[in-house]
Amino acid sequence: MDLNLDAPHSMGTTIIGVTYNGGVVLGADSRTSTGMYVANRASDKITQLTDNVYVCRSGSAADSQVVSDYVRYFLHQHTIQLGQPATVKVSANLIRMLAYNNKNMLQTGLIVGGWDKYEGGKIYGIPLGGTVVEQPFAIEGSGSSYLYGFFDLAWKENMTKEEAEQLVVKAVSLAIARDGASGGVVRTVIINSEGVTRNFYPGDKLQLWHEELEPQNSLLDILNAAGPEPMAM
């Protein structure tokens, strides 16, 4: 089996951004792969741009890191110039400027989410070509393919903070179950007028979906365990 350890680090990824009544919740898995080898199983794909704006990164790990670094720098200068925190809209537009003008060289899809005093909680999706789309919720990354139907069903306007976070954790965990390039733990970041809260959900504590097995410490435990009664209902 060819592991191809020299392949560029890619974040197969599932990233999600959701607005709720009063702010936004950002969520992501934690798998960074190099070909078929998991280079980092606990990476943090939700990166800070300013005190009130964060970005979820997907696609090429290097490209998304460099883009966030540049935008963090520009936003820092902008905040000093303006004398007040930058808005989510401006942050999204700076990312778009880099993504669009370098579209031939970059391969990264980003979700910008944050809270500012003018517009409240906002989510902006910035997929591969450099479009900016303001959305009530956004999903990106390879794992997002499995979530379109789920969100069509589960998304509601004006959720509470708890409902929104539960939705995000459930969605990332569903994507992890089906997408080989997503895995690890679920990280969430909640941003509202009061500030920023980071949460962590270990992978083995997530709800089990269809055909998923209980996490085991050893293969021997599975082999030696009694099989399920065939006719037990």
Next chain:
Amino acid sequence: MSSIGTGYDLSVTTFSPDGRVFQIEYAAKAVDNSGTVVGIKCKDGIVMGVEKLIASKMMLPGSNRRIHSVHHHAGMAVAGLAADGRQIVARAKSEARSYESVYGDAVPVKELSERVASYVHLCTLYWWLRPFGCGVILGGYDKDGPQLYMIEPSGISYRYFGAAIGKGKQAAKTEIEKLKLSEMTCKEGVIEVAKIIYKLHDEAKDKAFELEMSWICEESKREHQKVPDDLLEEAKTAAKTALEEMDAD
């Protein structure tokens, strides 16, 4: 009050022994020679008015505009050398455009005034450039509400509730101070500004003048535009009546 800066006033890069840069002060004199420009911040927007002194009877009314739109949400009224003013307006328009193309949002008025002030100040730093001979009143309406800034030839820029530059600025400032701006709407403000400009116009020294006014308020959908003709006429009539009442005393 002006002292002769013999020897120290030949270049903008020379300080006088008492710490003044005379060329900048002379530039301010050029502004003082022009027709008065008044700007006020009412509770729902900005009103700006210009006493446009008519040089010749052959000029078409409405030509030689002194108030310019810089962006849909901001406008500038210029006093002093008209050609210098044109440069400043062009620069302000370009700054507003470039901010929007980079940051994706309309330029905040505070940021715009800082950029314009920087530009004006730039021209006071080199011996091969002369300072701008004009002052500018910048009014705009952004996410933080209506704001009024004034930029002088020295490059200073402050935020104001009411500002005036030009010939009658002292008289205008006295009149503005009498107004209760925080309770006034822009519609009322237009009438007040017209009254002020008519009042301080000196019939003896300068003959004819044309009143040019603009506003940015809720009624104009937060866009900078000329005051509508019917309101302008109403303001002019009210101003003339007020003058007559004063003369009648």
